Amino acid sequence: MMVAMSEDHYLVGLDLTGRRVVLVGGGTVAQRRLPRLIGAGAAVEVVSPSTTAAVGAMADAGEVVWHRRRYADGDLDGAWYALACTDDPEVNAAVCAEAERRRIFCVRADNGAEGTAVTAASGRHEGLVVGVLSGGQPLRSAAVRDNIVEALHSGVIADSVPRQDGELPGVALVGGGPGDPELITVKGRRLLARADVVVTDRLGPRELLDELRPDVEIVDAAKIPYGRAASQDFINQTLVEHAKAGKFVVRLKGGDPYLFGRGFEELLACAEAGVPVTVVPGITSAFSVPAVAGVPVTHRGVAHEVVVVSGHVPPGHETSLTDWDALGRLRGTIVLMMGVDKLDRFADALLAAGRPGDTPVAIIQDGTMPTQRITRSTLDSVAADAKAAGVRPPAVTVIGPVAGLQGS
Numbered sequence: 442m443m444v445a446m447s448e449d450h451y452l453v454g455l456d457l458t459g460r461r462v463v464l465v466g467g468g469t470v471a472q473r474r475l476p477r478l479i480g481a482g483a484a485v486e487v488v489s490p491s492t493t494a495a496v497g498a499m500a501d502a503g504e505v506v507w508h509r510r511r512y513a514d515g516d517l518d519g520a521w522y523a524l525a526c527t528d529d530p531e532v533n534a535a536v537c538a539e540a541e542r543r544r545i546f547c548v549r550a551d552n553g554a555e556g557t558a559v560t561a562a563s564g565r566h567e568g569l570v571v572g573v574l575s576g577g578q579p580l581r582s583a584a585v586r587d588n589i590v591e592a593l594h595s596g597v598i599a600d601s602v603p604r605q606d607g608e609l610p611g612v613a614l615v616g617g618g619p620g621d622p623e624l625i626t627v628k629g630r631r632l633l634a635r636a637d638v639v640v641t642d643r644l645g646p647r648e649l650l651d652e653l654r655p656d657v658e659i660v661d662a663a664k665i666p667y668g669r670a671a672s673q674d675f676i677n678q679t680l681v682e683h684a685k686a687g688k689f690v691v692r693l694k695g696g697d698p699y700l701f702g703r704g705f706e707e708l709l710a711c712a713e714a715g716v717p718v719t720v721v722p723g724i725t726s727a728f729s730v731p732a733v734a735g736v737p738v739t740h741r742g743v744a745h746e747v748v749v750v751s752g753h754v755p756p757g758h759e760t761s762l763t764d765w766d767a768l769g770r771l772r773g774t775i776v777l778m779m780g781v782d783k784l785d786r787f788a789d790a791l792l793a794a795g796r797p798g799d800t801p802v803a804i805i806q807d808g809t810m811p812t813q814r815i816t817r818s819t820l821d822s823v824a825a826d827a828k829a830a831g832v833r834p835p836a837v838t839v840i841g842p843v844a845g846l847q848g849s
Contacts, residue, residue, distance in 0.1 A: 450559060450574045458482035461519050464505075465512045465536050466526035467492030470550045474524060474560065479504050488512050489527070514539055523547040525556070553577055564590035567631065594631045610637075610689035612680050612711050614704045616697040616723015619730050620835075621809035622646040629721045637688035640679055644695025644835060658683075673703060677710035684716045695835075697725040701751050701778055727776045730808025730837045734815045735848050738774050743842050746773035752780020752838075756790035769794020774841035781836050785824035791840070796820055801845030806836040817844070 462478055464471055467489030475496065478485050485505040487496065492507065500507035508516075512532055517523050517539050525536035525547060533549050537556055540547035549556035554577060561572035562582035571589050575582040592598040613632045618624035625633075625646055633639065633649060640660040641650065650659060662676050676692075683690045698704025698720060711718045727749045731738055738747045748768060756765045768775060769791045780787055781804075792798060798821030807813045818826040820840060 450576075452561060452572055452574060454570065454572075455481075455522065457522060459484055460521040461486065462522045462524070463488060463517050463520045464524040464526055465489065465516070465532065466524075466528070466550070467496045467507070468526065468528060469493060470526040471524075472496050474526065474550075475499060475505060477563070483522070488516050512536060517543055517545055520545050522558075524550065524560075526550040562586040566590055566593040569593070594627055594634070610684065610687070611717035611719065612684050612690045612692060612707075613719040613721060614692045614698040614707060615694065615721045616702070616704075616725075617645040617649070617693050617695055618724040619696060619726035619733075619809045620644070620646060620807070622648040624724050624729065624809060625649065626721060626723065629723065632719070632721060633691050633693065635689060636691040638683045638690045639693055640676065640683075640690065641693040642695070645693040646695075649693075658688075673706060677707055680707060680711060681714040681716055684711070685714070694723070695726065697723040700725045700727060700749065701753075726808055726835075726837055727778060730805050731776070731803070731839050733809050734803070734805040734813065736803045736805070736815075736839050737843050737846065738776060738839065740843050740846060743846070744773040746771060747776060748774070749776045749778065750780075752777050752783060752787060755783045755786040757786075765790040766794045769796045772841075774839060774843050777838040777840065779834065780838060781827065781832055781834050784827055784838065788820050788824055792820060796840075800840060801842060803839045803844040804832055804836050805839070806832055806834075808835075808837055 457478065458481065460483060462483040462485045464474065464485060465488045467487055471487065472493050472495045475485065479499070486508060487500065487505050488508045488510065490509060490511055492500070499505050512535065514535070517536070523536060523540045523545050525533035527533055530551055533551055534555065537547045537549050540557065546558040547556050548558050548560050553559045559574060561574050562579065563570055563572045564586050571586060573582040573586045575585070589598070615629040615632055616626070617629065630649070636653065636657055638658045638660060639650065639653065640662050642662045653659070660679055680690055680692060692707060694702045694704065696702060704720065708718050708720065728738055738744070748771065750763055750768065754761045756763070777787060798819060800820040802818045802820055802823040804816040804823070804827055805813065816827060816830045816832055
């Protein structure tokens with residue numbers, strides 16, 4: 442006989458590593474529950490005549506064992522934990538009944554009160570697992586879970602342990618994304634909240650600096666110590682010196698640290714000095730800025746390649762590593778970074794190499810920011826149009842047929 446579950450649940454963490462867990466059902470509920478069970482190291486067996494494509498892929502990858510049949514009494518033999526996740530109430534009731542006889546805790550997805558366990562709304566933060574139960578109100582549990590995890594990520598709720606003397610926290614190279622503060626990664630925002638020193642520049646998400654603790658030292662890499670453009674050597678020295686002083690240093694960069702961001706130079710400098718480095722990739726402005734502006738860098742039947750090019754030096758410059766003749770022969774998309782002031786020279790090089798003059802061009806200035814604006818033109822007139830429109834850096838230029846596409 443089943444006993445109705447009390448709303449006053451006892452929250453506990455189960456060590457399921459290597460232990461048999463049986464999940465009956467292969468639909469979307471199973472698809473949601475399986476990743477965390479797999480992540481916990483459970484030996485999961487799925488019993489279902491069919492599954493979603495995602496659940497089937499987990500079985501194909503060997504992450505779960507799939508028994509391709511309907512549930513039968515006895516399937517829970519040897520299980521430590523069970524989940525009834527079918528869309529048939531009678532099957533779910535039978536699974537729970539067997540679990541009750543075998544004294545196996547069982548989650549019933551379609552009617553939580555009829556099971557002997559419930560799945561908490563859970564989230565992770567730097568080794569912590571946060572679980573929330575609300576007596577049968579899953580939306581409430583999820584909302585509270587999300588708020589707690591977000592507060593931990595942002596540093597509103599502190600979880601740090603006091604550092605030991607002599608500990609060397611090191612440096613984190615954090616890609617801040619294209620500018621909108623909401624487009625930094627979760628890990629990037631979490632590490633930023635724990636920083637003692639933040640070395641940043643004008644392309645990083647500036648609004649996030651206001652959320653830092655009052656004692657955090659902010660070093661503006663665009664202004665120290667040699668005017669508007671700090672030398673890379675000085676930035677490297679700043680990272681190393683603060684880290685060796687026992688500070689946790691975040692180098693907050695716009696976009697992604699490794700896409701024309703000199704991130705690897707900073708990593709090498711830290712490695713040479715014996716300073717540990719964590720690299721947090723960011724959303725690159727090369728792709729995200731056009732996307733926000735409604736310009737896809739690829740589109741089926743329109744572009745089969747994308748080339749991201751630095752506009753730091755013009756075509757023909759002795760330090761240029763770009764084969765502009767080869768780019769001119771391509772038919773796909775060119776994304777030009779940092780090239781606004783030399784746009785006429787880039788356009789001329791592509792035209793001379795064979796790109797048609799009517800090739801569409803889109804220039805997105807201040808992408809993802811409130812001041813974002815887009816200038817559309819063609820390759821043979823883009824330099825003049827950009828000058829007339831007063832386009833200024835930072836801007837991303839997209840060259841190719843995709844730049845002429847217009848959404849509804």
